[in-house]
Amino acid sequence: MNIGPYSLPNACFVAPMAGVTDRPFRQLCKRLGAGYAVSEMVTSRPDLQASLKTSRRANHVGEPGLIAVQIAGTDAQMMADAARFNIDRGAQVIDINMGCPAKKVCNKWAGSALMQDERLAIDIVAAVVQACAPQRVPVTLKMRTGWCQAHKNAVTLARQAEAAGVQMITVHGRTREQGYQGQAEYETVATVKAAVTVPVVANGDIDSPQKARAVLATTGADAVMIGRAAQGRPWIFREVLHFLATGALLAPPLVAEVKQLLLAHLQDHYDLYGEYAGVRTARKHIGWYVKALPGGEAFRATMNTLEDARQQWDAVAGFFDQLNQGMDRLPTPATDNHLYPDLEATP
Numbered sequence: 001m002n003i004g005p006y007s008l009p010n011a012c013f014v015a016p017m018a019g020v021t022d023r024p025f026r027q028l029c030k031r032l033g034a035g036y037a038v039s040e041m042v043t044s045r046p047d048l049q050a051s052l053k054t055s056r057r058a059n060h061v062g063e064p065g066l067i068a069v070q071i072a073g074t075d076a077q078m079m080a081d082a083a084r085f086n087i088d089r090g091a092q093v094i095d096i097n098m099g100c101p102a103k104k105v106c107n108k109w110a111g112s113a114l115m116q117d118e119r120l121a122i123d124i125v126a127a128v129v130q131a132c133a134p135q136r137v138p139v140t141l142k143m144r145t146g147w148c149q150a151h152k153n154a155v156t157l158a159r160q161a162e163a164a165g166v167q168m169i170t171v172h173g174r175t176r177e178q179g180y181q182g183q184a185e186y187e188t189v190a191t192v193k194a195a196v197t198v199p200v201v202a203n204g205d206i207d208s209p210q211k212a213r214a215v216l217a218t219t220g221a222d223a224v225m226i227g228r229a230a231q232g233r234p235w236i237f238r239e240v241l242h243f244l245a246t247g248a249l250l251a252p253p254l255v256a257e258v259k260q261l262l263l264a265h266l267q268d269h270y271d272l273y274g275e276y277a278g279v280r281t282a283r284k285h286i287g288w289y290v291k292a293l294p295g296g297e298a299f300r301a302t303m304n305t306l307e308d309a310r311q312q313w314d315a316v317a318g319f320f321d322q323l324n325q326g327m328d329r330l331p332t333p334a335t336d337n338h339l340y341p342d343l344e345a346t347p
Contacts, residue, residue, distance in 0.1 A: 005138070028268075070096070115147050154171055184203075194220070
């Protein structure tokens with residue numbers, strides 16, 4: 001699969017998630033098989049570009065593979081300037097956020113709120129494409145099926161975005177109104193795929209290798225994008241790739257391997273954020289890793305009281321050492337596949 005001039009190693013991607021897909025997390029997912037990872041959303045506001053938060057989000061030092069940055073905003077010229085700003089800092093692909101359902105984003109008419117104003121949405125797309133063209137940087141778009149059930153306009157916007165020069169479209173199978181509630185639907189993704197010639201990526205509720213294969217078969221999409229299911233389970237990418245290639249499921253990872261992965265992740269996290277912020281922002285990642293494990297909730301409660309990086313790192317190492325005394329491998333994860341009997345039957 002290609003994005004503009006770039007050839008991707010596979011069709012299993014990491015979704016951009018604010019507060020999650022920072023450089024350490026993207027690097028880890030790529031190491032574990034993800035063929036493509038988009039940065040967490042970066043604001044287009046010039047007055048915030050020098051902030052510590054934005055500078056961390058725009059940090060790609062040492063990151064392997066294609067550097068893709070997602071930008072968000074409501075002003076076409078400001079979005080074009082933001083694209084140039086990030087290209088100057090190493091971005092090789094610019095992704096436009098038209099899918100974030102967060103109130104603090106939509107209340108400012110950014111993210112999925114843009115789907116309510118098709119003219120503004122396409123003006124932004126055209127301006128960003130024009131800004132990126134001289135550098136030969138491809139522009140991609142991530143959106144939802146629409147603003148609400150009564151106004152699903154993903155197909156209309158996809159056609160217009162393709163005409164404006166977008167080179168890949170990702171569709172999350174929910175409206176903004178749904179947020180992350182209910183179930184993602186894939187009929188709209190399939191309709192978008194049939195309506196455009198650029199690659200289309202399916203996103204939403206893909207939480208297992210079986211589900212990934214079923215969604216690809218159902219939608220005809222060129223790739224799948226995994227978000228929440230990768231939180232605390234970044235090895236899902238290699239599991240999906242193995243299943244797509246062989247039809248066989250990989251065994252869950254060894255406890256000892258997960259220990260090493262998480263400890264390395266924590267060290268990268270501390271290096272980016274510093275000890276004070278690093279310890280606090282690492283808590284959610286640790287919580288995701290241990291949530292479904294024996295003793296995980298009790299450990300999480302204790303771990304959340306630690307404020308020193310060495311104490312946190314040692315506590316994680318000790319938890320997994322103790323876990324390893326009772327089991328060699330992680331338990332098979334529970335998924336939501338039972339909610340999709342129609343997809344389970346898909347070959």
